[in-house]
Amino acid sequence: MILTVTLNTALDITYRVRTLRPHASHRVSEVLERPGGKGLNVARVLAALGHEVTATGFVGGATGRVVRERLTATDGVVDALVPLAGATRRTIAVVDDLTGDTTQLNEPGPVVTPAEWTAFQESYDSLLASADAVALCGSLPPGVPVGAYAGLVRAARAAGVPVLLDTSGEPLRRGVAARPDIVKPNADELAELTGSHDPLRATQDARRRGAHTVVASLGAEGLLAHTPEGRWRATPPSRLHGNPTGAGDAAVAGLLSGLVEGLPWPDRLARAAALSAASVPAPVAGEFDGRVYGELLNRVMVTGETSAA
Amino acid sequence: MILTVTLNTALDITYRVRTLRPHASHRVSEVLERPGGKGLNVARVLAALGHEVTATGFVGGATGRVVRERLTATDGVVDALVPLAGATRRTIAVVDDLTGDTTQLNEPGPVVTPAEWTAFQESYDSLLASADAVALCGSLPPGVPVGAYAGLVRAARAAGVPVLLDTSGEPLRRGVAARPDIVKPNADELAELTGSHDPLRATQDARRRGAHTVVASLGAEGLLAHTPEGRWRATPPSRLHGNPTGAGDAAVAGLLSGLVEGLPWPDRLARAAALSAASVPAPVAGEFDGRVYGELLNRVMVTGETSAA
Numbered sequence: 001m002i003l004t005v006t007l008n009t010a011l012d013i014t015y016r017v018r019t020l021r022p023h024a025s026h027r028v029s030e031v032l033e034r035p036g037g038k039g040l041n042v043a044r045v046l047a048a049l050g051h052e053v054t055a056t057g058f059v060g061g062a063t064g065r066v067v068r069e070r071l072t073a074t075d076g077v078v079d080a081l082v083p084l085a086g087a088t089r090r091t092i093a094v095v096d097d098l099t100g101d102t103t104q105l106n107e108p109g110p111v112v113t114p115a116e117w118t119a120f121q122e123s124y125d126s127l128l129a130s131a132d133a134v135a136l137c138g139s140l141p142p143g144v145p146v147g148a149y150a151g152l153v154r155a156a157r158a159a160g161v162p163v164l165l166d167t168s169g170e171p172l173r174r175g176v177a178a179r180p181d182i183v184k185p186n187a188d189e190l191a192e193l194t195g196s197h198d199p200l201r202a203t204q205d206a207r208r209r210g211a212h213t214v215v216a217s218l219g220a221e222g223l224l225a226h227t228p229e230g231r232w233r234a235t236p237p238s239r240l241h242g243n244p245t246g247a248g249d250a251a252v253a254g255l256l257s258g259l260v261e262g263l264p265w266p267d268r269l270a271r272a273a274a275l276s277a278a279s280v281p282a283p284v285a286g287e288f289d290g291r292v293y294g295e296l297l298n299r300v301m302v303t304g305e306t307s308a309a
Numbered sequence: 310m311i312l313t314v315t316l317n318t319a320l321d322i323t324y325r326v327r328t329l330r331p332h333a334s335h336r337v338s339e340v341l342e343r344p345g346g347k348g349l350n351v352a353r354v355l356a357a358l359g360h361e362v363t364a365t366g367f368v369g370g371a372t373g374r375v376v377r378e379r380l381t382a383t384d385g386v387v388d389a390l391v392p393l394a395g396a397t398r399r400t401i402a403v404v405d406d407l408t409g410d411t412t413q414l415n416e417p418g419p420v421v422t423p424a425e426w427t428a429f430q431e432s433y434d435s436l437l438a439s440a441d442a443v444a445l446c447g448s449l450p451p452g453v454p455v456g457a458y459a460g461l462v463r464a465a466r467a468a469g470v471p472v473l474l475d476t477s478g479e480p481l482r483r484g485v486a487a488r489p490d491i492v493k494p495n496a497d498e499l500a501e502l503t504g505s506h507d508p509l510r511a512t513q514d515a516r517r518r519g520a521h522t523v524v525a526s527l528g529a530e531g532l533l534a535h536t537p538e539g540r541w542r543a544t545p546p547s548r549l550h551g552n553p554t555g556a557g558d559a560a561v562a563g564l565l566s567g568l569v570e571g572l573p574w575p576d577r578l579a580r581a582a583a584l585s586a587a588s589v590p591a592p593v594a595g596e597f598d599g600r601v602y603g604e605l606l607n608r609v610m611v612t613g614e615t616s617a618a
Contacts, residue, residue: 015416017414020331020332020412021331021412022329022330022331022405022410022412023329023405023410023411023412024412024413025413025415026412026413026414026415027415027417028414028415028416028417029417031416031417062371062374062375062378065371065374066371069371092401092414094414096331096332101331101332102332103329103330103331103332103333103334103335104333104334104335105324105326105335105337105401105403106334106335106336106337107324107337107340108336108337108338108340
């Protein structure tokens with residue numbers, strides 16, 4: 001199975017209103033709820049692709065119960081989430097009917113205690129024994145040490161499990177130094193890590209900092225991969241309209257599924273770029289339009305060179 | 310015990326943000342949750358006054374579970390809520406830190422099925438057997454017939470249980486015709502019912518339509534009561550600053566507790582006006598400032614005349 005880690009899970013709620021006006025009262029016309037947090041989005045895409053996937057991380061309180069119910073009943077993901085005394089946070093996206101513009105309200109989320117962090121690490125170590133690959137995704141909740149991902153990367157490598165890291169800021173900087181197999185920063189995260197706004201130079205620099213492979217997600221321009229076997233660019237044929245939240249998570253699911261299936265890098269990147277683009281027209285993160293994915297898969301252009309060339 | 314009916318319960322959530330700006334992302338600094346719906350607010354005030362109180366109405370889904378847990382564990386109210394297949398709605402009040410201005414987002418809430426409405430009526434009839442008084446509060450959820458309160462008023466009167474009705478629009482119009490012991494409209498609801506903006510004339514008219522007693526809540530001006538025993542005005546000494554949501558529910562709790570304790574009308578009205586005013590500085594509906602209540606109780610001015618005078 002593929003293991004995904006989401007330390008900062010959420011219940012993502014979407015409200016539709018006519019137009020949000022400050023200090024007015026609004027009737028919400030539609031309510032959508034789904035498990036949230038980047039690793040859970042990755043898990044849901046992997047499950048939709050037919051992969052066995054186990055989700056771990058933290059979950060607690062009444063909101064946490066809803067996350068667990070939805071994840072297993074609706075989304076087909078195996079639940080290995082570790083219970084937390086605090087309540088899982090909610091995020092609310094208020095979408096204006098007329099324009100599609102979104103106002104975001106994010107709850108702070110609970111503090112993880114040292115005992116809870118220890119319990120998670122023990123559970124993670126035992127889950128690694130049956131994992132074919134692991135994805136470490138998203139921000140760290142308060143209470144978890146900033147070097148958390150570095151430790152989880154080292155544990156995966158010690159267990160011989162390929163590990164992908166998708167986070168930002170100081171947790172990314174420290175995680176990269178622990179030599180993960182893959183990091184998947186977006187353009188901003190890559191620039192923050194390396195100080196360079198030139199993606200080619202920055203991916204090279206991120207590899208020097210410890211990542212074996214760097215796959216940068218560059219929005220509508222697709223993916224730029226710098227691997228031990230070569231460098232590639234995967235570009236989708238056209239820009240799709242919709243909600244880009246979750247496009248990076250779909251790319252991570254594409255990379256991981258390609259890895260465990262033993263696909264060559266160009267095929268992995270084509271899949272990741274097609275899934276990422278096909279997630280944009282889907283209404284919520286963690287989903288993708290299967291028809292669009294099928295259409296795009298053969299139309300993503302992959303260009304590059306192997307290291308031998 | 311005192312029975313309160315809330316057909317349209319809610320989980321009321323309050324978010325504090327710095328300033329709400331449409332189409333921006335906001336970090337919520339504080340989250341408050343409490344059981345909501347007018348009858349649940351009345352129940353919480355009655356429980357805080359030391360009365361035995363049972364709450365019925367509808368509740369369902371994950372949000373409903375939270376409402377039940379909070380109501381019984383924190384608020385000391387006996388839970389006789391009837392389960393619903395749909396999920397209890399949430400209301401979100403987004404409060405700006407800088408100005409205190411509030412933006413309200415109200416979910417639509419579930420549709421009540423005919424079988425659920427029948428189950429509620431059966432439960433209500435059996436609860437009436439041990440009730441000293443009953444309060445019917447708030448709006449009707451979709452699926453419940455518009456004449457619902459009229460039927461519940463008749464059932465209470467047939468069981469010999471004094472019944473107070475606090476609703477608006479057509480449910481109020483039909484409910485009043487079923488001859489409840491007390492109705493407690495605010496100024497707008499009274500004007501809508503009677504067509505008159507003169508509270509004295511309107512309370513008289515509402516009595517003619519069937520209510521034995523009319524107690525109009527007139528905001529900072531206090532209460533105007535028109536009863537079979539006489540007419541009174543209860544005026545708090547000064548206007549308090551804060552959140553007036555729930556002030557009417559506190560007044561209902563004052564009226565009902567005074568009724569079951571057998572207080573004369575002027576004392577009931579003084580209590581209701583003091584509770585109502587003391588709820589304004591409390592941060593959420595269904596609570597009141599006990600110190601302010603104690604101070605106000607003897608300072609509310611009650612003027613009027615008995616029918617014999």
